[in-house]
Amino acid sequence: MKTATPDQPLSREEETSQTKNGFLVLASRLLLEEKLPIRFMYKTVPEHLNDTGWRMYTGYETDEFLENELINMMPVPLERICQLDPSLTPLVEYNAGTVWERIPDSEGWERVHDFRIPAPKVDVDITNDVDHFSQQREGS
Template identity: 30%
Template structure:
């Protein structure tokens, strides 16, 4: 599995083509005093036009941050012109926390900073199924009825469909589809099965790309009699494979369905 290297854009120095992620809440020390950021995190956004990013120099006092006059909302291009090193970080998803020691130091991921919305929650999918997922994921329903969860750099699409077939028939159908899928556009990198006597679970992983990036997709099928949950887990970094696999396993049958 290889990640691609993004091609340079002629206008990237101006950052005019930077993706429209929303506004950034930034300490005015960054803008007014031209002090480069030293700490930033992305929380669950409060409104559609909010990116969720909160950016600080690291020199602010609690009293300074508590004064709304000291915080401004800026376009990404404004902050990137001050500090271009944030270009890739600003595309990281909700829940990301980064820090650096000096202006010329490398950014590193912070793992012990607590975000208010960072906890696991259980959502009911059908009469039979639930999913356990981090509350940082935003949940929407697309026009075609697909259930969509995303943090920005990790996403899940869930489609629930019914059938008159039993579990064994549905399992064999999905197994044959996976075995016979067209490999010309994207090769199957690996296949998975986590079936038990209550539900069948079968899936596979591929690598895809668009104009901006290469990413992975784990497709998982959770099957019982007359019902299939088709799930697709999208993630940019290979390190997030465990997240995708565990979240698929967290699509579980309700106890009442196991009787």
């Protein structure tokens, strides 16, 4: 797999050749309930077969809002999102690791290279204590 360098960036074809799967994005509740435009989005590795990996935001979400993902992020068909905002159609073809931003009153989208995509939170309890391990297995 070819990687981009400052001298040799990847071509559009190389940046959109990832195997496609899934049909859902996770979109901020503010996009649908408040009818605010998408101004920030990134693609992470899909978490399940229906997931495209795209996460879409208005830019008005607070840290507290983002912490409660189960309530504030909604699964929405990618096709519906692209119907609401056709400027997304060419962007959603890009591979995982891609980040886009649209500044208010600007023309179009800009690629972001300095945003660190958050990793999914996984609650794992690791122990080397045999008794604790046995209690965990009995409790599940």
